Amino acid sequence: xxxxxxxxxxxxxxxxxxxxxxxxxxxxxxxxxxxxxxxxxxxxxxxxxxxxxxxxxxxxxxxxxxxxxxxxxxxxxxxxxxxxxxxxxxxxxxxxxxxxxxxxxxxxxxxxxxxxxxxxxxxxxxxxxxxxxxxxxxxxxxxxxxxxxxxxxxxxxxxxxxxxxxxxxxxxxxxxxxxxxxxxxxxxxxx
Numbered sequence: 058x059x060x061x062x063x064x065x066x067x068x069x070x071x072x073x074x075x076x077x078x079x080x081x082x083x084x085x086x087x088x089x090x091x092x093x094x095x096x097x098x099x100x101x102x103x104x105x106x107x108x109x110x111x112x113x114x115x116x117x118x119x120x121x122x123x124x125x126x127x128x129x130x131x132x133x134x135x136x137x138x139x140x141x142x143x144x145x146x147x148x149x150x151x152x153x154x155x156x157x158x159x160x161x162x163x164x165x166x167x168x169x170x171x172x173x174x175x176x177x178x179x180x181x182x183x184x185x186x187x188x189x190x191x192x193x194x195x196x197x198x199x200x201x202x203x204x205x206x207x208x209x210x211x212x213x214x215x216x217x218x219x220x221x222x223x224x225x226x227x228x229x230x231x232x233x234x235x236x237x238x239x240x241x242x243x244x245x246x247x248x
Contacts, residue, residue, distance in 0.1 A: 058081075058082065058083045059081075059082050059083065059246060060082070060083045060085055060120075060121075061082050061083070061084060061085065061121050061122055061123055061179075062085045062086075062087070062090045062092075062114050062118060062120055062121070062122035062123075063075075063084050063085065063086060063087075063122070063123060063124070064087065064096055064110040064111055064113065064114040064122055064123065064124035065086075065087070065096075065110075065124065065125070066087060066095075066096065067206075069205070069206035069207075070125070070206075070235070071084070071086055072226075073226065073229075073230060073233075073235060073236075074125075074235065074239055076226060076227070076230060077230050077235075077236060077239045077240075077243070078239065078243065081243055081246070081247075082243070082246060087114070090114070090118060090120070092114065092117060092118070096109075096110045096113050096114075096124075097109055097110070097113060098110060098126070098143075100140070101140060102140060103126040103127070103128050103139075103140055103174060103175070103176040104126075104176045104178070104187055106124075106126035106140065106176075107124050107125055107126040107176045107177060107178035107187070108124075108178045108185055108187075109124075110124035110125075110126070110178070111123055111124040111178040111179070111180045111185065112180065112185075114180075115180045115183065121179070121180065121181045121182070122179075122180055123177055123178060123179040123180070123242065124177070124178050125175050125176065125177045125178075125235065125238065126140070126175070126176055127142065127143075127173065127174065127175040127176075127234060127235060128140050128141075128142045128173070128174050129142045129159075129171060129172075129173055129207075129208050129212065130171060130172050130173075130174060131159070131162075131163070131170075131171040131196060132168050132170040132171060133163065133166040133168045133169065133170075134162055134163075137162075138155070138159065142155070142207070142208070143155075143207075145158055145159065146158040152206055152207050152208075155207070155208065156200065156207075156208060156210065156211055159196065159208065159211065160196075160198075160199070160211065163196050163198075169195040169196045169197075170193070170194075170195055171193075171194055171195055171196050171212065172191055172192065172193050172194070172234075173191070173192050173194070173208075173212065173233070173234040174189065174190070174191045174234055175189065175190045175191075175233075175234040175235045175237075175238040176188070176189050176238065177189075177190075177238045177239065177241075177242050179242060179245070186245065188238045188239075188241035188242045188245065189238055189241070190233070190234040190235060190236065190237030190238030190239070190240075190241070191234055191237070192214050192215075192232060192233055192234045192237065193214070193215045194212050194213050194214040194215050194217075195212075195213055195215075196211055196212065197210075197211045197212070197213055197220060199211070200220075200222070201213075201219065201220040201222060201223055202219065202220045202221070202222030202223030202224075203222060204221075204222045204223065204224065204225075204226065204229075205220075205221045205222040205224075205226075205229065208221075209221035209222040209229075210222035214232060214233075217232075221233065
């Protein structure tokens with residue numbers, strides 16, 4: 058089976074993507090690849106960060122790999138937090154810190170439209186390819202559900218009456234931004 062290193066230190070992301078690729082691709086974690094340390098993420102676009110992270114792995118291993126970057130884009134906040142979603146509340150913030158800051162910023166706002174975007178960069182034989190997934194939805198007024206991670210408890214995708222954090226992982230993976238981007242990656246690898 059094809060083997061790819063996934064450039065992430067986020068165990069939740071690793072679990073989600075591994076479930077999507079089971080039986081199709083063998084995912085190797087950074088730890089299993091013998092890579093330690095923080096991966097740089099200093100670009101000002103999702104595509105730039107995904108490329109930067111994948112290149113970091115490629116340069117150290119010479120092995121095919123992929124990385125993703127995800128942003129929550131909120132209409133009422135001019136697209137923020139966007140590329141800064143993971144560190145919206147500061148450099149060493151927690152998921153809760155980010156959610157609290159976003160809920161505070163959205164207080165009193167009637168336009169609650171938002172979109173989650175994921176860009177995946179695959180480096181194969183030194184060449185980069187990109188895949189993107191996007192899901193539209195809205196920001197809830199409070200937290201709902203115990204599952205997922207990050208902004209999942211406050212994001213409700215269009216056509217659903219529950220937050221990402223209230224959905225079983227297999228359902229979320231079918232419709233989420235990351236799930237859609239991974240499906241494109243799988244289709245590419247299959248052909």
